[in-house]
Amino acid sequence: xxxxxxxxxxxxxxxxxxxxxxxxxxxxxxxxxxxxxxxxxxxxxxxxxxxxxxxxxxxxxxxxxxxxxxxxxxxxxxxxxxxxxxxxxxxxxxxxxxxxxxxxxxxxxxxxxxxxxxxxxxxxxxxxxxxxxxxxxxxxxxxxxxxxxxxxxxxxxxxxxxxxxxxxxxxxxxxxxxxxxxxxxxxxxxxxxxxxxxxxxxxxxxxxxxxxxxxxxxxxxxxxxxxxxxxxxxxxxxxxxxxxxxxxxxxxxxxxxxxxxxxxxxxxxxxxxxxxxxxxxxxxxxxxxxxxxxxxxxxxxxxxxxxxxxxxxxxxxxxxxxxxxxxxxxxxxxxxxxxxxxxxxxxxxxxxxxxxxxxxxxxxxxxxxxxxxxxxxxxxxxxxxxxxxxxxxxxxxxxxxxxxxxxxxxxxxxxxxxxxxxx
Numbered sequence: 001x002x003x004x005x006x007x008x009x010x011x012x013x014x015x016x017x018x019x020x021x022x023x024x025x026x027x028x029x030x031x032x033x034x035x036x037x038x039x040x041x042x043x044x045x046x047x048x049x050x051x052x053x054x055x056x057x058x059x060x061x062x063x064x065x066x067x068x069x070x071x072x073x074x075x076x077x078x079x080x081x082x083x084x085x086x087x088x089x090x091x092x093x094x095x096x097x098x099x100x101x102x103x104x105x106x107x108x109x110x111x112x113x114x115x116x117x118x119x120x121x122x123x124x125x126x127x128x129x130x131x132x133x134x135x136x137x138x139x140x141x142x143x144x145x146x147x148x149x150x151x152x153x154x155x156x157x158x159x160x161x162x163x164x165x166x167x168x169x170x171x172x173x174x175x176x177x178x179x180x181x182x183x184x185x186x187x188x189x190x191x192x193x194x195x196x197x198x199x200x201x202x203x204x205x206x207x208x209x210x211x212x213x214x215x216x217x218x219x220x221x222x223x224x225x226x227x228x229x230x231x232x233x234x235x236x237x238x239x240x241x242x243x244x245x246x247x248x249x250x251x252x253x254x255x256x257x258x259x260x261x262x263x264x265x266x267x268x269x270x271x272x273x274x275x276x277x278x279x280x281x282x283x284x285x286x287x288x289x290x291x292x293x294x295x296x297x298x299x300x301x302x303x304x305x306x307x308x309x310x311x312x313x314x315x316x317x318x319x320x321x322x323x324x325x326x327x328x329x330x331x332x333x334x335x336x337x338x339x340x341x342x343x344x345x346x347x348x349x350x351x352x353x354x355x356x357x358x359x360x361x362x363x364x365x366x367x368x369x370x371x372x373x374x375x376x377x378x379x380x381x382x383x384x385x386x387x388x389x390x391x392x393x394x395x396x397x398x399x400x401x402x403x404x405x406x407x408x409x410x411x412x413x414x415x416x417x418x419x420x421x422x423x
Contacts, residue, residue, distance in 0.1 A: 009307035010291060017314040018284040021321065025280035028115075028325050032273030035114045043113070043200065047120045051149035051199035052261070054206045056191060058097065058131055060183070062140030064089045095142075096212070099130040102219040106203060106264055114329045115273030119201050119266035126194040135186040142183040146193055151175030155195040163190055202231050204263030211259035219251045219262055227267040234263045270381060272328035272336070278386075279377050280321045285390060286372040287317050289397055293368045296401055300408070301360075309355050313348060317373060320344035341374050 071080045105124040110117055131142065146160060151174070160170060160177050170177055181189065207214050221237075223246035230236065235258065237249040251262050291310065298305045324340040331339070348369050352361035372393065379389035 006307060007295075010295065010310050013307060013311045013314050014284070014287060014291060017287060017318055020318055021280045021283045024318075024321060024325060025277050028273055028277040028280060032115050032271070032277065035116055035273065039113050039116060039118075043111070043118050043120070047111075047118070048153055048197070048199040049150060050202045050204075051123065051153070051197065052204040052206055052263075053125060053149045054147045055097070055100065055208060056129060056144055056146040056193070057209075058095045059092055059143040059145075060095045060133075060137075060140050061090070061092050061143060061180075062138055064091050064138075095131065096215070097129050098132045099216040100127070100207070100214070100218065101129075102127040102205065104203070104205070104219065104221045106221065106223050106266075108223070108225045108266055109198075110267075110269055112269070115271070115276075117269035117271055119268055120198065121200070121203065121266055122196065122198050123203055124194075124196050127192070129191040129193070131189045131191070133183050133185060133187045133189070137185050139182070139184050142181050142189060144179045144181070144189075144191060145176055146178075146191075147176040148172070149197070149199070153197055153199075155197050157194070157196055159192060159194040161192040200266075202263055202265045204231055204234065204261045206261045208259070211257060213255060213257045214253050215255050217251070217253045217256070221249045221251075221262075221264060223247050223249075223264065225267050229265040229267075231261075231263040231265050234261050270333055272333050275333065275380055276321070276325040276328055278380050280325065282376070282380070282386065282390075283317065283321055286376045287314060289372040289393065290317070290368050292401070293372075293397070294365070296404060297360075297364055300404060303356055303360070305355065309351075312351055316344055316347035316351065317369075319347060320373060320377070337377070341377075344373065345369055 071082055103124075103126045107122045109120045109122055111120055112118070133142070144162065148155060160167070160179070162179055162181060167179060170179065183189065205219060207217065222243055224244070225246050226242070228240075228247055228249075235251060238252045240247050240249045242248075290313075294305065294310075294313070297303065320340045320343065323343055324336050327336040327339060330336075345366065349361045349366050352365045356365075376389060376393065379386045
């Protein structure tokens with residue numbers, strides 16, 4: 001078979017296999033989307049959604065005395081006289097906490113359903129707030145509103161204590177609890193709140209609505225995981241220290257003006273469905289490198305490798321991604337990857353042992369497959385390194401090919417292709 005015809009057939013086999021990988025990637029994308037659509041709502045109903053806990057809001061209701069001048073007509077003289085009277089006006093204004101001391105404990109409880117991992121967590125929230133009524137203010141009523149992170153959430157062992165007293169008749173309404181107490185000048189009010197709840201993906205504390213000043217603010221958070229990250233538009237901790245399997249973090253501010261919150265993003269597991277999809281779409285690169293190395297070695301070593309042989313090898317590569325795609329939702333990702341890798345390498349090595357030789361199969365061919373198929377696929381496990389891996393492999397492959405073929409007379413090789421590469 002002429003070398004040019006051989007190359008054309010190799011390109012056709014490569015192209016057909018590439019189409020198969022793209023179809024497989026599309027199927028995995030569809031399967032993942034369907035499972036996400038079917039499971040996300042159920043998981044949210046059972047476990048909750050990302051939680052954002054707002055700080056309690058305080059409003060002071062009081063009465064102001066206002067002096068009003070009325071003009072009254074004297075019926076005898078028919079003249080108008082001014083008469084002053086005092087009117088009580090109801091005034092309501094927002095007031096701010098003087099101290100916030102908050103403790104949060106977050107325990108990761110990730111769950112897997114089919115091709116999806118859900119980053120679920122349990123959270124213990126315990127907070128003590130203080131409000132000091134200015135001594136130069138008049139008496140009134142202090143309205144305390146504590147909103148829950150989500151109206152339909154689950155809050156076990158909920159506590160709402162004002163000055164050490166528990167209102168047994170207090171009932172949540174519209175996703176919040178509300179209390180109204182009398183307040184005197186100079187009085188200090190202590191508000192203690194606590195509960196145990198659960199959510200997904202992230203937990204955030206919102207000290208204020210919009211930009212506000214935080215006075216004597218302290219929030220401590222402990223985690224049972226060490227892969228910590230913070231949501232967008234949240235503050236970095238003032239300090240952190242390793243604690244067991246996780247971290248102990250603190251946010252301490254004497255006085256700060258900010259509109260940002262404080263939070264934690266849960267660690268994200270490798271999503272089997274997305275991983276299978278990404279590996280399928282990028283698989284043609286690894287097969288292209290493998291075919292290129294194989295073709296050059298066949299020329300240099302005068303090895304007769306027929307296009308049919310290339311077709312079988314392409315099928316062996318494809319088997320890796322096909323097996324991984326349909327085993328990743330039944331096995332742990334690492335186990336599914338190992339099973340698929342052993343299967344594909346076993347197919348290639350056992351086949352080339354018959355086509356060429358055991359030395360070639362267990363030597364250059366096995367090494368090339370381990371580098372271009374297994375190594376390249378492993379790069380998808382570390383987000384952000386796939387592109388770098390392709391770049392490094394491309395440069396390394398170019399270097400190896402240039403060194404191997406630098407002295408090859410390609411014109412002579414193609415002229416004598418029929419004799420040197422028997423079909």
